[in-house]
Amino acid sequence: MASRHIYQQTVDEDVQQNDQNTCPECSGRVTTNSRETVCDDCGLVIAGERIDRGPEWREFDDDSTNSRRAGSPNTVARHDRGIGTEIGWGRDSDDRQLTQEKQRQLYRLRREHRRSKAESTTERNQIQGFVEIRRMTAALGLSQSIRDQGCQLFRTAQDANLLQGRSIEAIATACVYAVCRLNEQPRTFGDTAQVSKMDEERIRHCYRLLNRELDLPVPPAGPEQYLPQIASALDAHHETERRARELLEQADEHCVSNGQNPMGAAAGALYLASRQTGEHLNQDAVADAADVSAVTVRERYRDLQSVATA
Template sequence: MICSVCGLVVGDRVIDVGSEWRTFSNEKNTKDASRVGSAENPLLEGADLSTMISIGTGDASFDDQGKPVYRNRRQMNSSDRSMVNAFKEINQMSDRLNLPRMIMDRANTLFKQVHEGKSLKGRSNDAIASACLYIACRQEQVPRTFKEICAVSKISKKEIGRAFKLILKNLETSVELITTGDFMSRFCSNLGLPSVVQRAATHIARKAVDLDLVPGRSPISIAAAAIYMASSASSDKKSAKEIGDIAGVAEVTIRESYKRMYPKAHALFPEDFKFATPVDQLPPP
């Protein structure tokens, strides 16, 4: 260490704690490159420290039959390989649904528990992964519908539902019941409805459930019908088809729930709601 002004040697045995290689790019504002690979994955037996050999492009990389000489499957056991594939599937579905990392990690942990328990042996790993993501969403209080999970998965809704029931039975875990309020804010936001309509729809759905006007109906269809009623009474009107496309509910299903709520419409709206369309002029069911 030398003074740049007078040339005085300040220290002749100073340990350089920086990287041991030179960089020629402007990386002053960024961290040094790392040579230690990706972060460990505690869910895998080898902590994700297995060797991954890429397939070469030269003639020496393939045998007489045209198969690659080096194969990654020799470097990773079958259990870890199936889990890695499932984790990739969960990661892709989470990205398509814009879910945070916390939910993805919970889904990965659930899949590992199911995989180690071997209670669902013979079931498709993709179906189990989809069901684990559905359970993780409900446990983190941001539930998604089966149709939303099915839309980003390769598995049918029926198969995901079967895997969901088996996981709950074998892991002895529980999920809270879905309510209309769990979907209301997301549906109204996707429809571009103001907060006034959202509050009114939430009040209508809760009141309809309390008065037992829609027995046997799913919370999703009740929420969709409540949004339809609240928007019809406001200046931001939405059709049943528009709401059904966002909520993943058939237009007929929304109208059926709306038909049961319509006779008591005057008692369902909050007292401070400002009507653009009076209750007696709401669209008939």
């Protein structure tokens, strides 16, 4: 239980789950952070930019003065939390061109400054892990909040000495996968392996390690959580996706999809819904979008069809 306490204290507190509000478009779950309120199911931005984080001045193209006097906001996605110092280029504080000798001197200072940023092996490992997490979350199209939570989980795993003898890239990928599951926006191991430098087996091993040692409160991934991902890949109509969600709810009431691959159940529901709404999605295309076989789609389609006609 101590490891659970560590994770809950260090996880990104910027994200808050608003269970009382629902999306006005699809009645899905709404997530609120410090910047915007977004529906997790359809991606609708309900409210945004409640806090103005921009500068308090205005700049114009014909204004030669540089009014910027503050850096980027603090973030857990960097090992120094974004408060490090950067040495400028080319011009001094009065916007005058530097001499060649002064530019060479600044180049040497930047080089030494870059080397001194990581004072220990721990910080160097954090830099490498955070770079991988930022790259993978961008490739998967995940939000900034999930990126920050992934970096914080990596920091927690490092504090728990889980990186010793293991690949930094594998732990970073497992952190991204775990945070997606924690936010009920799951990605498959195949999806994460496509943007990672590690194979699926090593990602599974590191994820099981994180889940066991940190006692992560990971909810079970249901087929309805994978439904928006498959529908988006197929560019399915919103009515088809809504009908597929209803079929999955009926299947859950009759315990039809218990113990089955959630991706296969979501694919079968979407295929059956497309036939009922007249969209008629191709079976092979649905299987490819869900990364399952066409046989799995047909089997889940028949199971859901028996529930729909009951």
